[in-house]
Amino acid sequence: MRIRIQIQRVAAIARLSAVDIVRQPVFLLFVVTCTSLTTLLPLLLVHQFGEEGKMVRDSALAFHFIFGLAVTSFAAGTTLAREVALGTAATVLSKPVSRDAFFLAKFLGIAAVAIVFSICQSMATHISHVVALASRHHRYLLAAPLIPALGLCVAGLINYTTRRPFVSSAFLCTAGALAIAFGGLAFAHSAAMEWRLIPANALIAAALVVLSGILISLSTRLRIVPATAIGTALLFVGLVSDFAVGRFADSSIFAYLLYVMIPNWQHFWVTDGLSGGGVVPWSYVGQVVVYAALYLAGTLSLGIIAFRFADAA
Amino acid sequence: MQPETMQNKPDAVIRAEGLTKVFKDFWGRPKVHALDAVDFEVRPGEIFGLLGPNGAGKSTAIKLMLGLLYPTRGKLDVLGNSPRDVRTKERIGYLPEESHLYDYLTARETLTFYARLFDMDNETARTRIDDLLQRAELEETGQRVVGEFSKGMRRRVGLAQALVNNPDLLILDEPTSGLDPIGCRQVKDLLTELARQGKTILLCSHLLADVEDICDRIAILYGGRIYAYGSMQGLLQQVHYSRVTFPELAPPAMSKVLAQIREACGQEPEVDRPAQSLEQYFVDIVKQAQSATDRLPPAVGADDDAGTS
Secondary structure: OHHHHHHHHHHHHHHHHHHHHHOOHHHHHHHHHHHHHHHHHHHHOOOOOOOHHHHHHHHHHHHHHHHHHHHHHHHHHHHHHHHHHHOHHHHHHOOOOOHHHHHHHHHHHHHHHHHHHHHHHHHHHHHHHHHHHHOOOOHHHHHOOHHHHHHHHHHHHHHHHHOOOHHHHHHHHHHHHHHHHHHHHHHHOHHHOOOOHHHHHHHHHHHHHHHHHHHHHHOOOOOHHHHHHHHHHHHHHHHOHHHHOHHHOOOOHHHHHHHHHOOOHHHHOOHHHHHHHOOOOHHHHHHHHHHHHHHHHHHHHHHHHHHHOOOOO | OOOOOOOOOOOOOEEEEEEEEEEEOOOOOEEEEEEEEEEEEEOOOOEEEEEOOOOOOHHHHHHHHOOOOOOOEEEEEEOOEOOOOHHHHOOEEEEOOOOOOOOOOEHHHHHHHHHHOOOOOHHHHHHHHHHHHHHOOOHHHOOOEHHHOOHHHHHHHHHHHHHOOOOOEEEEEOOOOOOOHHHHHHHHHHHHHHHHOOOEEEEEOOOHHHHHHHOOEEEEEEOOEEEEEEEHHHHHOOOOOOOOOOOOOOHHHHHHHHHHHHHHHOOOOOOOOOOOOHHHHHHHHHHHHHHHHHHOOOHHHHHHHHHHO
16 A cells, blocks of 8 residues: 555656656757757758768767757756755655655656657657658658657647647647657658667667666756766766776776776667668667666665755755 | 743644754855754644744754754654654645745646645545635636746645645745735635644744734744744733723713723823724725725726717
């Protein structure tokens, strides 16, 4: 009975966190910019030399990672550090909600947003890839960059007629428009669909979830700017950890510990593996997800302990 | 001055003994003594006022009662348990000093969220939320998000969220802040009614007239220490003076009464006319204006009549 109530509370706070992030204009700006740039890629790239697919793929995945970093930094900063500073955390913690549950729920809310963002970007990546390969013979595909704009127009119409909040409607409509376009292209141009991209997008989504865990754990004790700065530093250090620390791991215990503690983002970045028709096996994805889960378990445990003994007001 | 001593009644709803909170700097050195060995208790069914100037330690005391801060020293029991016990909080309603709300939610969504944090079935929650929205006069706000509300409307949402679980103990930080005089009166009436139902209320306020109107007992904090503590009547009553109120008398009768008083107490009595409070006067005037507006014919009809006559 108590467990059911605890789950209900965690679900309510996680849902609220996700809704609160999704309704903020900055989030919409990130999503629309990222998906618009991705769907515009086939039109922006020149001198492709038959490498349209690779160029679109690499750029779209890079957008996914960079904008995903921006989304998770913004979401983590908005969610915990700002709520403690503004006092909304105090109001929620004055209800029968333990600090552990509050912290975990906040993480789940951000993780949900990161995953939803990744799904949208994954659809945009596939659409862009189909347009790059098939638009030479099917000119109507060049209208694909209008998909996010179409979502915004529909949201504007909904806002005008029903007075529903524009930002959340715009996000839902943009996601809906992308889903319809993705479904339509998968049906009409199945040969041009690059299903190999799904594991790559899934791994970036896992990286974003890990990053969310790190950022929210940091924001239990730090304000938004230092937490994001440290998170960004960890991102860059993690990208070069194989070179900077990994090669000394066998000879130095200190280097080994540092190598284990720094998240290795190279595990999540498989663009090179996709070139030349390569496929990322799902077994590899499974191993990386286990790595991500273990890393998250450690990070979130530290976050829980830090938040348990922090002044929350 | 402490006219009333601490009584360790077992049924105190809140009991603080030697409660101390020291905020420390980055290096762990004491920075601010927010509360310094404070003793007080709040009894069941009373309205208790925690008063003091800015920085006196009122909000710190409240945050300790809610388990949001850790005491440095001393003991604090709320509803017989530690304030950090989650089960204790099931019986508490809290209104913070600023209405800390999620700006991108509507009033109904806000209350639904807070209702979900309690073990309340959907039907009970819906009924309770409808009732609170009606009481707070927020039923018509529809799809508007809280971020677009005026300060007074945000305060009403804040008060509604504090009441969503029908709490036994209500902790209110500046409950009438940002409200117009009618709203203030409604809140005070609501608090008095809740106390009559057996709820215990602790409130902090800078508006001393509000505190004087509704509080049974008060504590006055300054620099983290209690300087006055006791019942409102006990602290404010001037025991060496009496006041007799009667309808206006004709001058000869008045002279006779004054002469008798002068003879009895050997001093010159002071005579004045009792004045109603500005708040009561304002509320009466607005009520009259409202009933006058209600009696007026609709504006369009009035224009039509004017045009045809």
